[in-house]
Amino acid sequence: MTTQTKQFCYWHPHPAVTTDIVIFTIRDEKLQLLLIRRRNPPFQGGWALPGGFLNMNEDLADCAKRELEEETGIKNVYLEQLYTFGKHDRDPRERVISVAYYALIPSDRLTLHPASDATEAGWFAYDELPELAFDHREITRTAHERLVAKLDYSTIAFQFLPKQFTLSELQDVYETIRSEPMDKRNFRKWITARNLIEATGNERRNGSHRPAQLFRTKRPGRVEIIR
Amino acid sequence: MTTQTKQFCYWHPHPAVTTDIVIFTIRDEKLQLLLIRRRNPPFQGGWALPGGFLNMNEDLADCAKRELEEETGIKNVYLEQLYTFGKHDRDPRERVISVAYYALIPSDRLTLHPASDATEAGWFAYDELPELAFDHREITRTAHERLVAKLDYSTIAFQFLPKQFTLSELQDVYETIRSEPMDKRNFRKWITARNLIEATGNERRNGSHRPAQLFRTKRPGRVEIIR
């Protein structure tokens, strides 16, 4: 290969820009995230966050959405910019700036598109991650911190649940992400006082016990700041 | 131009990456920020945030620090990554990704280095900003939101003050940034209950009235999450 064929030339050096996405879901009562096995060096065969290079005609957020859909087949889920990682030596090939995003997948939308066809992908419990390529361990840690923090002051927890859910399921989301149990009565008092959810009138019966009321959020899709 | 050819060539198109900095301080009882007059198109002669292109051998945060020092002569102040702005058409010349930071300058360090020599720069009240170049208005708004939010749950307010300060000065910081008055007794109760500051034993007398006790933060330099 000669430099003649490198056709994108600039007066000043430019870094490459990628988006990497931490895709969270709750599976098997655990907070899990999606990893991709790398098919090329560096870190060939190792696990990494899904991500890819920014196209020149797409907004940053669209790039993240595109990657998300390519890897999961899922659209229209909660996606938020996390942080931009830009240490000069974070990629051994060339200078790469990674704008990290995180996404939350509701548990009922997992089975539809199990994974991407081409690449090997897998869900991993956040507590049992394998070694990750590049600085992706730092990225996942930052995403987890953000997620835990946002539980307290936003309605982000609903993004893990289907449109209708029981209060026990909602409490499970909080407990799973925080890794600590909560008092059932206090949790219900707290969440109902916030005026965020309403009973649908339906109930769910699964198992030989009292059926649970189903609730929905009053403003679905929106993640709001609460206090 | 010295070189005939654009010598930095890549297999895929690369965007340019800049850091832009929202530099806040409190001057004349108002929250102000530093703007630079643009010397070149586009928006020539207009006001913009200080910022500049990322060097290939420097970390993102170092780029922001360098720009900050170039424009203000000030080092070692609070600097935090804000958000990355990446709409595809945000710069008319070429694709530019801007990693925005914000910095807080203590009021006692303002007069040392009034501004950069080369470029025209000026402090503007946040409430009375002129038209800004590019999407810099959106960046300043995002920075302001972050600042207001962090007042509540972190010790960021101290970053606007010298090492020793009075409780009235501290309250002024909160009131200035929030644009609303606070009750003096409740404020003092609140801040002292947090165990963040201690009396130095010194007092300040300025004017014909009772002198004020001087306080300092127990852990200077550190911005902590409080609740």
Add this chain to the structure above:
DNA sequence: TATTGTTAGTGTCATAGGTACACTTATGAC
């Protein structure tokens, strides 16, 4: 040295919200 103007500094009461804590209810399986 008494008066005045100015900012520093202080306490109480009512309310709301958080926390700790245990039993009853409804169902399906057997």
Add this chain to the structure above:
DNA sequence: GTCATAAGTGTACCTATGACACTAACAATA
């Protein structure tokens, strides 16, 4: 009808917050 299981519910205490008004200390000056 008995049993196992998860759903659902109330009270008492404590802490934090918010509203509210006067005294203390100083410098200037009359």
